[in-house]
Amino acid sequence: MRFLLVEDNRELAASVAARLALDGHGVDQAHTLAEAADCLACAAYDLILLDITLPDGDGRDFLARHRRAEHQTPVIVMTARSAVSDRVDALDTGADDYITKPFDFAELEARCRAVLRRRGGAAQTLRRYADVVFDPLAATLSVGDDLRDLRSREMRLFELFVSAPGRILSKEHLCDRLFSFSEPVSDNAIEVYVGRLRKKLAGSRARIETVRGLGYRLTEA
Amino acid sequence: MSARRAPSLRRRLVVQLLALAAVLAVLLFAAVRFSAERASEATLDAILGAATIAMAEEIRSAEGGAVIDLSPGTFSMLAAMGDERIFYRVNLGAATLTGYDDLPLPEAVPAALAPMFYSTPYRDTQVRIAAVSRSLRIDNRPATLLVLVGQTRAGQSAIAQGLANRAAAVGLVVFLLAVPLSLLAADNLLRPIARLAAAVGRRGPHDLRPVRAATPAELVPLVVALNSFIARLRGTLAQTETFIAEAAHHIRTPLAVMRTEAEMALHHSGDEATRARLRRLIRAVDDSARSAGQLLDHATVLYRADQQTPAEVELGALALALIGRFRPTAEMKDMRLTLVPAAVALWVHGDAVLIEAALRNLIDNAIKYSPAETEVTLTLAAQAGQAVIRCRDHGRGVAGARLEALTSRFQRGPNVGDVAGSGLGLTIVSEAMAAMGGDFALDAAEGEGTCATLSLPLRAA
């Protein structure tokens, strides 16, 4: 996805951009509302991440203008402030969702997905691998005409494999990306989810191969 | 708040006025008594003196001695006022010519024809004596004539006493009148204070406008101080609101940087030991962020508990919005969030921020302490005039810990050591509900898990 990140704290902006890039997203950084306006004029984005307090104005005013101009790009507001009114205001003035810093990127991804789903996800988000069609927004796998629902973690797991097909992904790597750092995780949790995913892939040419001692990889049979 | 009670102003004023009236009445009595006595004594002395002088002047010298011709009229007159008894003595030189020869003599010889007055006991009573001296030529030799005339002063005392008693009666009447008048005056005087107090008391809890009621000069310093205090309070409160928000921003922004960088490092790191460290680091940052968030939430609740802005809140709508908010978070753990709405609209009267904080923390708690792939159900109902929200999860339960223990600050249950948490979540819920006069209960649910119940009085339809 293509993000416009509007954040005045450069360090944080750089960190967030780099992290999003890890997942394969493209990120444009704007540090002021003026820069954001310029970016918006030049390119199209899938989602705007907007910080509320910016040096040259309140993010909410930007939101209001953005909505009035009938731009359709969804906006998720990032806020570090505590006041409830801030959050409520943001939603009232047209943000699609908000997230508090520091945020879990998995949560950001989930919220982005939810927002895009609500807005009517574009077809370009479909992913293909072998004979499987993967719709991350709808969280479905299609094998031929067979539409199979994926639960949230199953979907995220498959997304990880699909983003790096043929590459070995270690169990730790998968753990880091699948579970929150604060959550107790059992030793065979990954095996369980891989098992479920294999079931969902049954009947297709896609295979999840166990590489003993190293991890798993998605292959095509 | 019970302040140290100083004596009531009204009572002080009344007591002081009455004391003053009493003192004045006593002074009046004493003054009248004194002046009456002095006046009557002066008058009677004048008459006595005149009579003595007249008597002295009528004594004539004759062959071989003096001739005395006492006038009954003088004695009658002297006795007239108050039926006084009369005594007299006439001395020529050292010898007593006539009269009561044991009537006490004056200490000094009076000047010629100017009477000297003195009081002395005589026989069975007190006598006021006027002494007059004059010189006489008897047998061609000068001789000093001393004429003493004394009278009792019972009548005078009686009159003075009568006057003083009348004055005392007047004083008493004045004093008795002073009682209702003092009460009236006190009430009147204190009315501006009562009015001021009423004006300030009529204000709502958030009314921090300066006091502009008309005040008498003596209360102006108090009102000025009160207004400056109000202004300072307003400033402080504004600062607190801003502070809480600013603190959040300044704590969370660096934490966000830390977390992102740590995740990046984790991704790029090769050896397992470092990755383990980085995972621990990220956990600590999450812990920190969560604690910060809850501390700020708690501060908000405390602040709002005193500064509530009551409004009409429909709990169903609020719950629905919150469920929508938490759904992505729950989905990350493959948990299902279900809302069972009430049959009727649940309107309550309370502070929207507090209610939202309570409900949010409750749901957050349920999601955090439940394992993946379980369900959290929020049930709304109207029961016996109360709006009831039940949040049921299938988590690890409260392991028998008591509600008071769990809701005290920074107290965590005995079974949550492996999950990061600050121990403030339930405190926030409990304090928010208490501030609004609602109820919060925590019970073990059938089978496994916890059932938390919030209840608030339904707004009277």
Added chain:
Amino acid sequence: MRHAVAALARRLSAAAVVLGLALPTIAPAFEIEAEQRFGPAGAGARIEVLSTTDIAIFAPVIEGFLRRNPALGVHYVVASSQEIYQAIATEGAAFDLVISSAMDLQMKLANDGLARALPPDQIAGAGAGAGLPDWAHWRDLVFAVAQEPVVLLLSPQALAGGLAAPRSRRDLIALLRDHPERFRGRIGSYDPVISGAGYLFAVQDARMSDSFWRLAEVMGRLDLKLYCCSGDMIADIRAGRLLLAYNVLGSYALAGRDAGAEGAPAVIELEDFTLTLLRTALVPQSAPDPTAGVQLLGFLLSPEGQRLIGEAAGLPPIDAEAFAAHPHLRPIRLDPGLLAHLDRMTRARFLGEWQAAMDQP
């Protein structure tokens, strides 16, 4: 009067022996003229009364009192006003009630602190009735029980020949001056030297008008006979030895008149002024039984007592209206003014002038 008194005394002594009563153990130093005991033989309380009024005159009043108080007795002692004064002032004689016609001497006793103060409710409680007029008592010490005019007595022969009765002192002076041969040696009055009452009448008379000294001179030229007591004067008029008696206590004269209609002297109240004497009573400090004295005094002031005094004793009771009805009656004021003439030098001076008036060629 003396003879009558002596006879009475003899009779009384006999009566006392018959009644078996002992004479008082302590014999007073002052001179008693007469005494009598009233009441039952073994009377519990005996009230000691000292008085100038003759026993015969006052007896009915005493008996009236004892009828009301049968358990009490009265020891009634008669003496002259001077003796009475001495008894109380110098000797502190033990009497419960002192009644005297000498207002000035009574006043002096009271003024000098020798009379006991009697609260008005005590007097009223003893039956005094509605309350004495102010002029009829001095403080709570001296109380008037009778008011008696001081009158001129004329025997029927005084006006023989159709002479007009004198109506004023001027008339009297004219009468005496015009008929010296008739009145020479046959007019009488009190001796102010001896008689306290007489002195009082004389000084009061002299205060009232200057006609007194002219009258005194006229009477002195006509060999005025001087008496100690009214009784003697009345007796001498009856006997024809006197044609005229000046300044007699009317009561006695009237009492005497009842004795026989014929030859009774005419009682004339001179119209320019007629002195009115107040017969007064007091309870001395030395009273052995002051409550009893008050009781008797209360009776004397009570309506019944006053009635007895008036009707039985012939002494006019206290009556304010009498003065209103008869403007010629001039009451002698009961106040310390009376003390002025008791002053020895003043008295000496007055008596000196009186003597000068008497010693007329």
